[in-house]
Amino acid sequence: MEVESKPVFMGSLYGKKPGKHIPEITEVSQGTPMGELLRRYWQPVALAKEATTTPKLIQVFGEELILFRDKSGRPGLVHPRCAHRGTSLIYGKVEERGIRCCYHGWLFDVEGKCVEQPCEPNNGEHRSKVRQPWYPVQDAYDLVFAYMGPPEKMPILPRVEALEGINADQKILGEQKAFASGGPAIADCNWLQYFENALDTFHVSVLHSNFSGLQFIPEMAVMPNVEWSLTKLGVKATQKRVLPDGRLFLRVTEALAPNVRSVPDAFGKNGPVDRIEWTIPVDDTHFTTFTAGVVHQDATVIRERRVLHDGKLWEDMTEEEHRAFPDDREAQVGQGPITWHTDEHLVTSDVGLVMFRRLLQRQLAVVAAGNDPLGVWRNKEEAVIQLEAGNFFDAQ
Known part of the structure; x- marks a missing residue:
């Protein structure tokens, strides 16, 4: 008697358990490992122009704070509830x-x-x-930086070498944009989903060059050969593209611990980077970014936002156009509020982000042991962020 064979459903969704994220490197409130690591650094929390005599409510690392600038020009960042009876200082009056x-x-x-x-x-x-709970703040590079960590561990606010020694016809401009391609200033997913994009070099040749049309210069569409390596402050991706005319296009991007990115211009600007970006978690499922860059004195933006489908910017596209022509926001927010790391199937093209996750884990251990992580300086002369990123055409 012939026995009827039954189909085998390999990988069936039935019975699948919910995925989980890695909380140590994604959650950012006080007391969490990543929250404590982030709080060991000076972090940009606002554009300099946003600190005014009108109190402003901001949220950083899951904490609500009141930002203001007194009439003598000093920025301040305090707990929103008055130390007397708890009234919100958003209704306060800023004076001298x-x-x-x-x-x-x-x-x-x-x-x-x-x-x-x-x-x-x-x-x-x-x-x-009586002391109103507060955080130290400083103006630098057209941004307001705050130190939100243990007072006894407060480091020196470092200089950024790429932003120093600018010409007379140049200035430093600060910007707040959650995605370089557009979208709201505050994006609705975990900070790490965006941050890791700096080391996800291969998606440029797919998402930004073929899937949704050519969004950058044609040279970026060439599939690169990539080497990832550790630096003094993080991980860098060295991408080599042999162009159709035989030229070598060398592109270097960097991710610095714990949340600094250095990504070269994608529209053909040759040479070392002249901007730097901080990815700032608003809370566990939202983030924003602050960028400081060198621009001409007349410039109002660090660079123009790229035109996407049919001559439209991201915010001008319909939901159907976003579905048909996804960009960084769709690819990253599409992973959910916090991606399920247990469901990932990482491969050779993911080496860079794996290296950075491991680097973060090492820094978490350093902080847990009571020591200073990478990029924390006590000596003013040594407190300099040096970047290696850039576009180098006709490289040898």
Whole structure:
């Protein structure tokens, strides 16, 4: 008697267990491993022009904060709830010496010191005992940087070599854009899904060159030979493209611990990079980016946003056009709020991001042991970020 064979459903979705993310390198609140690593560095939290005499509510690493600039020009970053009775300082009034609460008029300077209590005898005899929780902030490179970590571990705010020594007809411009291709300033997925894109070199020849049409210069469409290597501060990807005319196009991108990216211009600008970008988690499932770059004195943007489908910018496209012509945002947000790392099938083209994840894990261990991670300096002369990234046409 012949036995009827039954089909075998290899890889059936039935019974599949939910995937999981790696919390150590994705979650960013206080007390989490990555949250503590990120807080060991000075991080950009706003454009310099956004720190004004009008209080601004911002969110960084899952914390809500009030940003302001007092009338003497000093930036401040404080907890949103007044230390007196908890009223939000978003309704405060900024004055010469700080920010005044709308409820009972307590005045706090940019370091949280209570300098006036107008409802109390002698303007508050014990006001020096009250401190509004605050973070140190500094202006640099057209951005406002904050240090949100343990006070005793505060490092020096480093200089960026590529942004120093600019010409008289140039300036440093700061920008906030979640995706270089467009989209909202705050993107709705975990920060690492975007950040790793700097080392995901092969997607350029697929997503940006063939799948959704040529979005960069034709040379970028050539499939590269890639070498990934460790640097003093992170991981770099060296991409070699042999062009149809026989020229060698060398492109170097970098990812610096823990959240700094250096990606060269994709529209043909030759030479070393003259900009740097920080990927800033807003919380576990949202992020933004801040970029500082060298531009001409008359420039209002670091570079023009690329035109996508049918001459449209990203925000002008319909949902159907986004589906048919996806870009970075669609590819990364499409992974979900936090991608399921347990469901990944990593291959040779993913070597760079694997190297960086392992580097992050090593830095988490360094911080857990009470030591300084990569890129934290105590000596001002040594506190310099040196970049190797750039486009080099006709390289030898």
